[in-house]
Each structure stands twice: as C-alpha cells, then as structure tokens.
Amino acid sequence: MYFVEWLMRRTLTASKKDITGFEGDMKQFEKATEKYGKQYRGMQERQVSDVPSDARSIYRMNDTYMDVRTFFDEWRGGVTIGLSPLLLGLLSFPFLFLIPLLDVFFYGVWPATGDVATNESYVAAVGMWVIWFVMVAAFVYLFWIFRMECLVQRHIVVRFNRKTRKIYINRPNFAGGNQVYDWDDVVASVDPDDQVVTKQRKREILMLFFFKQRTGAEYHDVVFLGAPLRSDHELYALWEYIRRYMEEGPGSIPAPKCIPRFPWPWRSLLAPWSFLENKWAAAPWSPGMIALVVIVSPLMLIHAVAHWCSLLLCWPTYWPRQLRRESTATKRL
Structure with missing residues (x-):
C-alpha cells in the first residue's frame, strides 16, 4: 500500500498555509537536513x-x-478488504437487480413474478437505481483510497x-x-x-x-x-x-x-x-x-x-x- 509514501509526499511538499501551527517543527527539520546533509x-x-x-x-x-x-x-x-463489498455490489447490482427491473419500465410487469407493475413497483425500481448511483458516487469519492493498492x-x-x-x-x-x-x-x-x-x-x-x-x-x-x-x-x-x-x-x-x-x-x-x-x-x-x-x-x-x-x-x-x-x-x- 502506498499510503505512507503518499503521506510523506504531502508532508514534504506542504505549503506554509498547510503547516500552520507546525512552523517550529519544520524549522527544526530544515536545520536537521542541513546538518546531516553536511555530516x-x-x-x-x-x-x-x-x-x-x-x-x-x-x-x-x-x-x-x-x-x-x-x-x-x-x-x-486492507483497502481491498474494506472496499470489496462496495466494489462487488457495484459490479453485481446491475445484473442481479437493475437489468431485470427494466421490465417494469418497458413492459409494465414485475420481473420476479410477472405480475402487472403497480405504483409501488415503479417506486421500488427507481429506488434500486438510486441505491446503485449512490454506490457509484461513494466509489468515485473513495477511488483515491482504492488507488493506494x-x-x-x-x-x-x-x-x-x-x-x-x-x-x-x-x-x-x-x-x-x-x-x-x-x-x-x-x-x-x-x-x-x-x-x-x-x-x-x-x-x-x-x-x-x-x-x-x-x-x-x-x-x-x-x-x-x-x-x-x-x-x-x-x-x-x-x-x-x-x-x-x-x-x-x-x-x-x-x-x-x-x-x-x-x-x-x-x-x-x-x-x-x-x-x-x-x-x-x-x-x-x-x-x-x-x-x-x-x-x-x-x-x-x-x-x-x-x-x-x-x-x-x-x-x-x-x-x-x-x-x-x-x-x-x-x-x-
């Protein structure tokens, strides 16, 4: 995992605004680098x-x-374990639910039973699509963590x-x-x-x-x-x-x-x-x-x-x- 390298890079390239409150520590670090660089x-x-x-x-x-x-x-x-449920859900949700639920919109029937779709059926189908889009948004938001490994x-x-x-x-x-x-x-x-x-x-x-x-x-x-x-x-x-x-x-x-x-x-x-x-x-x-x-x-x-x-x-x-x-x-x- 590249989290430590990412964190170190952020620390070494931090701007003065980012290190507000740690100026003294950074000055000590700079003095140490000069010392060891010569020694x-x-x-x-x-x-x-x-x-x-x-x-x-x-x-x-x-x-x-x-x-x-x-x-x-x-x-x-660790990241693979933590985000694997989200990733598996993101990939499997369309095949298990979303594609079959297209029958509600195109044919007016509930896919599992073949019954005529009711208002509740349309609400449930839209709700499942909303859940999937929320999962997509969560993965996009967390993608930078996923890229760590x-x-x-x-x-x-x-x-x-x-x-x-x-x-x-x-x-x-x-x-x-x-x-x-x-x-x-x-x-x-x-x-x-x-x-x-x-x-x-x-x-x-x-x-x-x-x-x-x-x-x-x-x-x-x-x-x-x-x-x-x-x-x-x-x-x-x-x-x-x-x-x-x-x-x-x-x-x-x-x-x-x-x-x-x-x-x-x-x-x-x-x-x-x-x-x-x-x-x-x-x-x-x-x-x-x-x-x-x-x-x-x-x-x-x-x-x-x-x-x-x-x-x-x-x-x-x-x-x-x-x-x-x-x-x-x-x-x-």
Missing part, C-alpha cells in the same frame, strides 16, 4: 559492515543496474545504475512520481561512524534521504528501502551491499537471491507472516507462539488473499523509455 557527505565511500547482504530485497541485478524493492509491499490488502503499478522499484551513477525511483505520481538523483547525493539511515550494530530481532527500515540542499530539487525526498529488515545488523548489511555494488561492482558482493516480481500466491502468504516473524524467532514452537499463530491464522489467510488480489488488480512496473535506454545491461547475474 554524511561522502558516506558512499565508507564501509559500514563486513558482511554485505541482499536482505531478501533484490528484484534484479546485472553489471549495469540493480533493482531493489521498498519496505511497505506487505502493507496491502489497486489499479496502480504493482511495486515501487528503486534502481541503482552503476553506469550513470544515478538512482532512479519508479513510483506512482501521487506517491512522488519518477525521480532521478545522483548517487553521491544520497544520505542513508546508517551512521558511518558507528559500526556497532546488534542482531536483536526487530523490524527495521533502511531509509534513503535526498535533501534539496544537495540535489537542487524543490523539495526533499525519501524512500523506504528493502524488505522488513530483522535487525539493525541486517539494515547496515543491506546498505553495504548497495554501496559496494555502486562503488566496486557486482564482483565485490555475493550473488543475490532475486525475488520474483510476478505475484505468485504463495508469496502473498509470506506477507502476513512477516508481522509475526520476529516474535516467532524469539520463541519458536513455544506453546504461546503456537497458540497465537492458531488464533490469528484466519486473519492471516484473509490478509494473504486480499494481498494477492490487490497485486492481481495492479500492473507491472513500467520504466520510461529514456530510463530503459540508460539501463541497457551487458550481462545479467
């Missing part, structure tokens, strides 16, 4: 981990570019191109749109001066910041990278994997176990499991964890089905022609 300049050349890892986050890699997934791919299905590109993809030394972000327009940034301008959510990281199980996000002071763009930008990472150790390992690929080439890192872009149904089963993975790892096969999995398994199955349906209602990520030309690969790994 972490050149971090692309500094090693932060001895064990680079793909962290289950690579779609494709070759000697020219590497495509990396973003964090919130598992956070989809359906009828939109299937994934946000971040491409790291060694040939051009640029980062390409491919995402829907409402979530920030396609952007191109210089590799040397990125600031990652790792501290090059602190390589003391733990393997404690917790959900981590690798964030890449593109501050306008460095990029020359009108607004700041941020992208949430990688699968749900299991520790800050894995977070640093993923950044080191990307850093070495861009600075030293694919020969300096282990070959990735690429994840498929096609929406295989069994991969959707992994989406709800990702929310329990760390808890399970902390106490595998314990009675409490087994009971928790059994209790929530129906919800996990519903989430998995909704997750898969949302993917099927989307289309594959499409790269503009110019970006495809810049990403022509000579060898795929």
Whole structure:
C-alpha cells in the first residue's frame, strides 16, 4: 500500500498555509537536513559492515543496474478488504437487480413474478437505481483510497545504475512520481561512524534521504528501502551491499537471491507472516507462539488473499523509455 509514501509526499511538499501551527517543527527539520546533509557527505565511500547482504530485497541485478524493492509491499490488502463489498455490489447490482427491473419500465410487469407493475413497483425500481448511483458516487469519492493498492503499478522499484551513477525511483505520481538523483547525493539511515550494530530481532527500515540542499530539487525526498529488515545488523548489511555494488561492482558482493516480481500466491502468504516473524524467532514452537499463530491464522489467510488480489488488480512496473535506454545491461547475474 502506498499510503505512507503518499503521506510523506504531502508532508514534504506542504505549503506554509498547510503547516500552520507546525512552523517550529519544520524549522527544526530544515536545520536537521542541513546538518546531516553536511555530516554524511561522502558516506558512499565508507564501509559500514563486513558482511554485505541482499536482505531478501533484490528484484534484479546485472553489471549495469540493480533493482531493489521498498519496505511497505506487505502493507496491502486492507483497502481491498474494506472496499470489496462496495466494489462487488457495484459490479453485481446491475445484473442481479437493475437489468431485470427494466421490465417494469418497458413492459409494465414485475420481473420476479410477472405480475402487472403497480405504483409501488415503479417506486421500488427507481429506488434500486438510486441505491446503485449512490454506490457509484461513494466509489468515485473513495477511488483515491482504492488507488493506494489497486489499479496502480504493482511495486515501487528503486534502481541503482552503476553506469550513470544515478538512482532512479519508479513510483506512482501521487506517491512522488519518477525521480532521478545522483548517487553521491544520497544520505542513508546508517551512521558511518558507528559500526556497532546488534542482531536483536526487530523490524527495521533502511531509509534513503535526498535533501534539496544537495540535489537542487524543490523539495526533499525519501524512500523506504528493502524488505522488513530483522535487525539493525541486517539494515547496515543491506546498505553495504548497495554501496559496494555502486562503488566496486557486482564482483565485490555475493550473488543475490532475486525475488520474483510476478505475484505468485504463495508469496502473498509470506506477507502476513512477516508481522509475526520476529516474535516467532524469539520463541519458536513455544506453546504461546503456537497458540497465537492458531488464533490469528484466519486473519492471516484473509490478509494473504486480499494481498494477492490487490497485486492481481495492479500492473507491472513500467520504466520510461529514456530510463530503459540508460539501463541497457551487458550481462545479467
């Protein structure tokens, strides 16, 4: 679901009128961006981990570019579940009720019984059409929410191109749109001066910041990278994997176990499991964890089905022609 990206975009591009009451917070944020923009300049050349890892986050890699997934791919299905009754009603209502009810207007008979239509029949037929139009209006009004995970590109993809030394972000327009940034301008959510990281199980996000002071763009930008990472150790390992690929080439890192872009149904089963993975790892096969999995398994199955349906209602990520030309690969790994 792209709600977080949409919300972040709205926040970063907010006008002074929109942030009334939060001017102090925005000034502090701007000071922080200037600080980190200077402090972490050149971090692309500094090693932060001895064990680079793909962290289950690579779609494709070759000697020219590497495509990396973003964090919130598992956070989809809720909108599909919430709006599915409205959508199913919108599609089925005409066939179940509206088309048969045309007999009332054209032939003067009630379709279910064949009896002569009365005044009440005409009122009921008009009422059913009104209900359907209300459903259409509700769907149109809520369509922007529906687009957060359906009828939109299937994934946000971040491409790291060694040939051009640029980062390409491919995402829907409402979530920030396609952007191109210089590799040397990125600031990652790792501290090059602190390589003391733990393997404690917790959900981590690798964030890449593109501050306008460095990029020359009108607004700041941020992208949430990688699968749900299991520790800050894995977070640093993923950044080191990307850093070495861009600075030293694919020969300096282990070959990735690429994840498929096609929406295989069994991969959707992994989406709800990702929310329990760390808890399970902390106490595998314990009675409490087994009971928790059994209790929530129906919800996990519903989430998995909704997750898969949302993917099927989307289309594959499409790269503009110019970006495809810049990403022509000579060898795929």
